[in-house]
Amino acid sequence: MNIVGKERDSRTYDAIVVGSGISGGWAAKELCEKGLNTLLLERGKNVEHVKDYPTAHYHPWDFKYGIYPSKQDEQESPVQSLFFDAGNKHFFVNDQEHPYIQERPFNWIRGYQVGGRSLVWGRQCYRWSDLDFEANLKDGIGVDWPIRYRDIAPWYDYVERFVGVSGKAEGLKQLPDGQYLPPFELNCIEKHLAQSIHGRDAQKKLTIARVANLTVPWHGRGSCLNRNLCSRGCPYGGYFSSNSATLPTAMATGNLTLHPNAVVSEVLYDDAKQRAYGVRVIDAITLETTEYYARIIFLNASTIATTAILLNSTSSRFPNGLGNDSGELGHNLMDHHSYAGAYGEHRGFADTYYKGRRPCGFIIPRFRNLRGHEGLPFLRGYNMQGHGERQEWQERGQVLDGFGTVFKDQLTKPGPWTVWMGGWGECLPYHDNQVTLSREEKDRWGMPMVKISFSYRTNEHEMMEDIEETAMQLLEDAGFVNVYGFNYSKAGGSTVHEMGTARMGHDPNTSVLNKFNQLHVVKNLFVTDGSCMASSACQNPSLTYMALTARACHFAVEALKRGDL
Amino acid sequence: MTRRRALYLIMVLVGVITAYPLLKWVIYTSRKPDLGKLNAMRPLISELVETIIPATDSPGAKEAGVADFVIGKVIFYLDRREQNFFIDGLGDIEQLSRKGYGQSFMNCTMDQRVKILECLEDQQLFLHPLLIKVKRKLFGFSFISYLKAYTVEGYCTSLLGATRCLNYQATPQSYQPCVPLVLLGQRSWATK
Numbered sequence: 001m002n003i004v005g006k007e008r009d010s011r012t013y014d015a016i017v018v019g020s021g022i023s024g025g026w027a028a029k030e031l032c033e034k035g036l037n038t039l040l041l042e043r044g045k046n047v048e049h050v051k052d053y054p055t056a057h058y059h060p061w062d063f064k065y066g067i068y069p070s071k072q073d074e075q076e077s078p079v080q081s082l083f084f085d086a087g088n089k090h091f092f093v094n095d096q097e098h099p100y101i102q103e104r105p106f107n108w109i110r111g112y113q114v115g116g117r118s119l120v121w122g123r124q125c126y127r128w129s130d131l132d133f134e135a136n137l138k139d140g141i142g143v144d145w146p147i148r149y150r151d152i153a154p155w156y157d158y159v160e161r162f163v164g165v166s167g168k169a170e171g172l173k174q175l176p177d178g179q180y181l182p183p184f185e186l187n188c189i190e191k192h193l194a195q196s197i198h199g200r201d202a203q204k205k206l207t208i209a210r211v212a213n214l215t216v217p218w219h220g221r222g223s224c225l226n227r228n229l230c231s232r233g234c235p236y237g238g239y240f241s242s243n244s245a246t247l248p249t250a251m252a253t254g255n256l257t258l259h260p261n262a263v264v265s266e267v268l269y270d271d272a273k274q275r276a277y278g279v280r281v282i283d284a285i286t287l288e289t290t291e292y293y294a295r296i297i298f299l300n301a302s303t304i305a306t307t308a309i310l311l312n313s314t315s316s317r318f319p320n321g322l323g324n325d326s327g328e329l330g331h332n333l334m335d336h337h338s339y340a341g342a343y344g345e346h347r348g349f350a351d352t353y354y355k356g357r358r359p360c361g362f363i364i365p366r367f368r369n370l371r372g373h374e375g376l377p378f379l380r381g382y383n384m385q386g387h388g389e390r391q392e393w394q395e396r397g398q399v400l401d402g403f404g405t406v407f408k409d410q411l412t413k414p415g416p417w418t419v420w421m422g423g424w425g426e427c428l429p430y431h432d433n434q435v436t437l438s439r440e441e442k443d444r445w446g447m448p449m450v451k452i453s454f455s456y457r458t459n460e461h462e463m464m465e466d467i468e469e470t471a472m473q474l475l476e477d478a479g480f481v482n483v484y485g486f487n488y489s490k491a492g493g494s495t496v497h498e499m500g501t502a503r504m505g506h507d508p509n510t511s512v513l514n515k516f517n518q519l520h521v522v523k524n525l526f527v528t529d530g531s532c533m534a535s536s537a538c539q540n541p542s543l544t545y546m547a548l549t550a551r552a553c554h555f556a557v558e559a560l561k562r563g564d565l
Numbered sequence: 566m567t568r569r570r571a572l573y574l575i576m577v578l579v580g581v582i583t584a585y586p587l588l589k590w591v592i593y594t595s596r597k598p599d600l601g602k603l604n605a606m607r608p609l610i611s612e613l614v615e616t617i618i619p620a621t622d623s624p625g626a627k628e629a630g631v632a633d634f635v636i637g638k639v640i641f642y643l644d645r646r647e648q649n650f651f652i653d654g655l656g657d658i659e660q661l662s663r664k665g666y667g668q669s670f671m672n673c674t675m676d677q678r679v680k681i682l683e684c685l686e687d688q689q690l691f692l693h694p695l696l697i698k699v700k701r702k703l704f705g706f707s708f709i710s711y712l713k714a715y716t717v718e719g720y721c722t723s724l725l726g727a728t729r730c731l732n733y734q735a736t737p738q739s740y741q742p743c744v745p746l747v748l749l750g751q752r753s754w755a756t757k
Binding site: 057059060061063064065066067068070071072184185186187188190191225226227228349350351352353354355356357358389390392393394396397398401402403404405407408409411412413414 | 740
């Protein structure tokens with residue numbers, strides 16, 4: 001197709017960003033603020049902050065038959081319905097409309113809308129440290145990260161200052177402190193557990209979660225009102241999402257064009273100039289095809305989706321997917337495990353309760369293998385996340401026998417204090433945990449269906465055993481009773497921290513992206529979502545995606561100014 | 566009795582024992598549940614939920630409209646097999662009541678009604694855990710488990726249950742981590 005003149009001009013921008021989730025929102029904001037005329041493409045429907053949060057003010061009785069997914073939900077969305085409820089299901093895809101192939105079980109959780117999964121994320125914000133960035137090199141696993149903590153630290157500062165992260169500085173080397181708003185408070189049982197843990201082992205520390213929920217008004221957004229209904233969208237802007245924060249900021253520059261319902265099928269590559277020159281877009285509703293052009297392109301479609309676009313962008317130069325000289329594109333898919341842990345009850349503090357619904361719990365930062373290998377049957381480590389609360393009707397209803405007046409009285413009074421905690425554990429990169437495209441099956445947009453093959457291995461299973469035992473021990477030491485350990489043994493993807501498949505690295509022969517998230521061989525194409533990760537550490541990853549994105553945007557614009565791109 | 570004949574008898578016995586639940590499973594899975602019956606049984610369901618959570622100094626499950634909630638749950642949340650099981654369970658209530666007290670459940674006193682439900686729950690309590698597991702796999706949770714769980718959920722999420730029995734705050738504003746329970750009126754929060 002030859003398009004000349006005005007028609008082509010109207011579809012030409014300085015920059016294109018694909019995907020409006022947590023990293024795409026940042027790319028749009030940064031590029032717009034730096035003066036680039038930016039097109040943001042989002043495959044899903046538009047979601048306007050506040051206006052499109054239909055359930056945000058619903059009371060429990062506004063859901064006719066409760067909040068749990070119905071039989072119909074389970075049939076239509078067997079995977080997503082494991083994660084949504086009646087309050088937020090409109091922010092998850094329908095599995096029947098968006099099928100994928102599980103060669104080995106993998107729960108691929110998706111939110112196709114403006115804002116993506118930043119609307120429903122867990123909001124945990126933890127920095128990585130050099131313990132994480134140096135791990136692959138030290139263990140000889142995968143490829144070495146091309147960056148170290150000092151490269152990303154200022155960018156953590158930068159994004160935290162805009163996001164608004166509440167938390168407490170603890171001076172821990174393995175979980176560096178950041179720019180924090182005042183922390184939420186631990187409740188009685190959590191304080192008790194914290195004292196018990198720290199008293200027995202100075203290396204272990206329990207601290208309040210570091211979360212993107214505001215404890216003071218911030219950049220025009222209101223404080224969190226402790227409703228704990230975040231995943232429905234917050235009408236007060238009490239937590240960070242693309243919709244509440246980055247997109248309005250990008251829009252205010254006047255440089256942003258937002259196109260919802262725009263499914264990117266491939267990145268267009270100019271063989272002669274060795275550059276990406278645009279993207280091909282299928283309208284999600286009319287199925288019409290359009291091309292858009294730009295000097296730089298950021299792919300932020302999410303870990304698996306970004307890689308699918310690259311795999312689908314083939315040319316004579318790149319028959320196996322754009323930028324895939326190394327053959328690593330699609331490989332080394334990771335997802336934290338968060339399925340093992342322990343639960344216990346405590347008989348103390350019976351006269352105390354809490355008021356308000358704090359939107360977060362606590363974290364016990366990593367304490368395993370901090371100084372090299374400690375003789376454990378696994379590499380790397382985990383942190384524990386959990387929360388303390390009193391049993392309420394949801395739990396009491398399951399354990400109380402009987403019926404009538406006494407049952408009602410017991411059901412509606414607070415039961416014993418409890419703590420639930422699980423280990424969020426590192427998942428190593430395995431070459432054959434991978435994403436490929438089906439040759440035969442296509443979706444309704446004519447895109448090859450994504451095939452996912454994933455499993456946890458010995459290192460993850462050994463770690464889960466240690467988590468279960470250790471969590472039980474920590475609770476028993478603190479005087480908890482009826483303590484039991486668990487391992488839900490869920491399929492990969494269930495932590496919704498999928499990472500890897502287009503890893504960063506020094507060497508173009510073994511990695512897809514360089515240290516500034518550029519494709520080694522297509523310099524004006526950047527990938528700054530979870531695809532870029534070379535290892536998974538054990539911290540919740542979104543903050544790192546945001547920091548890497550801001551850093552790459554800065555680099556890209558400087559390079560443009562120098563005429564290097 | 567010859568050895569062969571003894572073996573034969575044992576095999577027949579094993580066959581019968583395993584065939585019964587299998588047959589039941591086939592029937593319950595294939596039979597189209599008579600959901601119209603649920604609406605006809607609304608008065609009974611109303612009395613059942615009120616027996617589980619009666620009116621005290623706060624409204625009971627009947628006034629809170631929990632019967633409609635339970636019926637909706639059975640229609641939209643259970644599969645065909647579980648629906649059959651639930652509807653048959655409602656019929657069993659009437660049988661138990663006539664056997665035990667010589668009258669319909671509707672005419673029983675509150676004490677008698679509670680005893681009937683306890684009788685059903687006790688049957689579950691005394692089953693071997695493994696047997697309960699197998700039963701659940703084949704038939705889902707028991708009638709009484711579903712009835713009780715749905716009544717609890719329906720009541721505690723209803724306007725009357727959440728606001729007049731439990732403690733509900735739509736917009737708490739702040740989080741106070743350790744408050745004396747007496748200051749909060751002793752009742753649980755309605756939502757987490």
